[in-house]
Amino acid sequence: MKKGIIITVITLVLLGVAYSAGIGFYAEKFQANTTFGDVDISNLTLEEAEKKIEEEVLERKILLKENGKELGEVSIADLGAVIDADEVIENSYLSQNPNKWVTGYFSSTEYNNVLEEHVHLDPVSVQQSLNNLGISNDERTSPTDATITYSEATGYQVEEAEEGTQLDLERVSQTILKAIQDNETTVELNQAYAQPTVTSKDERIEKAMDMIEGITNKEIVLKIEDKEVQIPQEKILEWLYFDPSNNVVFDEVAIDEYLTELNEKHATYTKERKFKSTLQGEVTVQPGTLGWSIDRETEVQNIIADLSGNKDVKRQPAISGTGYNSDSSDDIGSTYIEVDLTNQMMYYYEDGTQLFSAEIVSGMADADPPTPTIPGAYAIWDKQKDATLVGVNQQRGNDYRQPVSYWMPFDDTGQGIHDANWQSSFGGDVYMYAGSQGCINTPPALMSELFEMVEVGTPVIVF
Incomplete structure (x- = not known):
């Protein structure tokens, strides 16, 4: 015990x-x-x-493989660990x-x-080690982001992202480090491929597709004179494309081309006009400075703003030039000056009523060199009292400075309407031997009367 x-x-x-x-x-x-x-x-x-x-x-050493194929071995020390x-x-x-x-x-x-x-x-050491084994991205396929594509057959669709075979150095490093952690001696490089940055689930893709749906269902109507022109949906689809970040972008060149087509159909600036004259009935008037066209530069941006908005749109397009009438295709209207070169007569109509008539002297068509009054549709762009006309007399070859009491220019070459106290007579065939340099010479007693009636912007129809 x-x-x-x-x-x-x-x-x-x-x-x-x-x-x-x-x-x-x-x-x-x-x-x-x-x-x-x-x-x-x-x-x-x-x-x-x-x-x-x-x-x-x-x-430690790591054996690198790709899709089961051995590429070579690297040591952790050589990777600059x-x-x-x-x-x-x-x-x-x-x-x-x-x-x-x-x-x-x-x-x-x-x-x-x-x-x-x-x-x-160390990324540099990792890259160098890969290079030593002949592993390079030079001939490898880069990843592709998801994109939105368009075809007439299928419309807009999302093309899915693809991985490719290029190596992402950061992912290579992380894959090797995980192998170290897990005490593994082999790394499969297909786990380290560079990844797309944008997939079909990306918020930008989804937002863009929602925007496309909104845009393609939108109605944009342009009120051109007395007509309404709806921009076709197929045109709108053609104008859409996407930048590298999959943001919706509009093709400004294509929109401008569409507006050019509208101008060719509707604008009056470069078109002949049918005009009901006082003495000759219906005549054809050549284009001049009178006329309007769609201001394409401004209107391109207006359309882009409309398409980017949330509502259907019905409006007048941006217009440049003169004579635009939102209620009619007639850009001359019922108030105008009529110059009949054949009959050497000038008339003024206001709201369709003739208030003025006078015999005139126009430019010399048969002189050497000729200085005819150029036919066309114009508009008064200024009014001056006691003006001095300056130019060169083409027949005599000398400069002139000619004072006039009333001056109303109507084109961009120097043609205008003014009094001419040096003319002894007007009308008939005076213009054949004593014609002007292109202006409309008017009897002084009558010119003052016309000057008071006419406003800047009044159409001047010369034929």
Whole structure:
């Protein structure tokens, strides 16, 4: 009995000594069954553990494969690896309780998923290592982003993104680091292909498709004179395209071409006109300065704004020129000056009523050189009293400065209506031998009357 007690006491003493010795031992070392990633650092000091982790990681080699084909082996050291795990290792060391060293033999302490976070590869070294193995992106297929395409048969559709075969250096590094973490010796490079930046689920794609639906269902109606012209949906579809970021863009050149077509059909600036004259009945009047056309530069931007808006639109297009009538295709109207070169007569009509008539002298058509009055549809663009006309007499070859009491220019070459006190007579065939340099010479007594009646902008029809 006494002997048993002695043995027990001795055993307890020995155990106590061993326990105390263990406390002292593990006060400076990692406990048993401690791993950092897959590196066993059991029973090592902090310094020894840090050194072992670095040595084991840097010594590792990774076999690179692509779709099962072996491409070559790289060492982690050659990849410029830097390990910054000192702080986390030290924290792990300090978190141990030496008094519980015994439990380390019956359980394990694993610091998993830390190598991947605390090992960094140098991109330049990674690239160089790949180059040394003949691995390059030069002939590889780059990824393609999802895009929106259009065809007449299917309309607008989303073309799905494609991965390609180019390697993403960052993904290559991450794949290698994961292999280190998982204690794997092989890396499959097809897991490191560069990825598209835009997929069919991208918010920009979805937003663009929603915009397309809204645009293609929109009605844009242009009120051109007394007509309404709806822009065809197929035209709108042709104008849409997408920039590299899949933002909706409108083809300004195509819109301008469409507006050019509308001008050819509706604008009056370059068109002949049918005109009901006083003495000759219906005559054809050549184009002049009178007339309007759609201001294409402004209207392109107006249409883009309409298409980008949320509502259907019905409006007048931007117009440049003179004579535009929103209620009629007649840009002359019922108030105008009529110049009949054949009969050497001039009339003024206001609201369809003739208020003025006078014999005139027009330009000399048969002189050498000729200075005829150029037929066309024009408009008064200025009114001046006591003006001085300056020019060159084409027949005599001398400069002239001719004062006049009233001057109303109507084209952009110097033609206008003015009094001519040097003319002894008007009408008939006077213009054949005493004609003007192109202006409409008017009897002085009547010119003052016409001047007071006419406003700037009044059409002048010469035929």
